[in-house]
Amino acid sequence: MKIKNISGKKWLLGLFIVFLLIIISGYVFLRMNTYEAMPAAKALIEEDNITQDEGWITITPEEIEGHIVFYQGGLVETEAYLPLANKLSNEGYQVFLPQMPFNLAILDSDAIDKIKAAYPSEKDWWLAGHSLGGASASIYAKENYDEIAGLIFLAAYPSDDSDLSGSSLPTLSITGTRDGILNQEQYKQTKELLPDNATYIAIDGGNHSNFGYYGFQAGDGESELSREEQLDKVVDEIQTFINNKTRKD
Numbered sequence: 001m002k003i004k005n006i007s008g009k010k011w012l013l014g015l016f017i018v019f020l021l022i023i024i025s026g027y028v029f030l031r032m033n034t035y036e037a038m039p040a041a042k043a044l045i046e047e048d049n050i051t052q053d054e055g056w057i058t059i060t061p062e063e064i065e066g067h068i069v070f071y072q073g074g075l076v077e078t079e080a081y082l083p084l085a086n087k088l089s090n091e092g093y094q095v096f097l098p099q100m101p102f103n104l105a106i107l108d109s110d111a112i113d114k115i116k117a118a119y120p121s122e123k124d125w126w127l128a129g130h131s132l133g134g135a136s137a138s139i140y141a142k143e144n145y146d147e148i149a150g151l152i153f154l155a156a157y158p159s160d161d162s163d164l165s166g167s168s169l170p171t172l173s174i175t176g177t178r179d180g181i182l183n184q185e186q187y188k189q190t191k192e193l194l195p196d197n198a199t200y201i202a203i204d205g206g207n208h209s210n211f212g213y214y215g216f217q218a219g220d221g222e223s224e225l226s227r228e229e230q231l232d233k234v235v236d237e238i239q240t241f242i243n244n245k246t247r248k249d
């Protein structure tokens with residue numbers, strides 16, 4: 001009887017060790033495959049208008065015209081989007097960059113709710129996302145489209161389960177003509193999931209990596225624009241889109 005108990009304990013210990021090794025291996029894999037923010041992006045965290053709250057980074061303009069919550073691309077460090085957020089802030093938007101679990105927005109698609117609760121405001125709230133972050137944003141929008149003023153995709157498309165075609169949610173989709181990461185077939189197919197009034201913009205010469213500051217993503221096309229040039233065009237398109245929506249209201 002004692003021998004059986006010892007064998008059972010050894011079996012449980014072995015199972016625990018295997019489980020622990022799987023967790024450690026997964027963590028190491030995620031760390032090794034995470035795209036780190038470039039030094040120029042990380043340096044912005046020291047700016048006076050940028051603060052690190054519990055769970056997100058906040059970029060606040062002198063006068064707030066509206067709010068944008070931005071979901072990062074898959075396995076891309078949050079700080080990589082500080083240059084884009086800072087440019088949007090210069091246009092009057094208070095921008096929030098949630099710190100997602102393992103840098104995967106799909107694990108916390110409701111992150112915007114925590115931010116809205118912490119910053120009550122009657123100004124419009126826009127939800128945006130790059131790549132997988134865009135798909136994660138669409139998951140939230142499907143069930144909460146009346147909680148946001150609109151949805152902004154950067155090199156992204158909605159998840160298969162996020163059908164927004166029956167809504168009138170203002171939606172903007174921006175891509176780059178040199179994007180080698182975006183699944184073009186899926187991008188075209190999922191257009192039927194978006195509202196009929198969705199706006200589609202293609203930045204000539206832009207690629208996937210230049211929406212953030214995290215270096216060159218393997219498999220991407222070579223951009224004909226600098227990161228600065230591409231982000232300037234992105235901000236212009238977002239500003240035009242939001243202004244058009246506001247005027248219609």
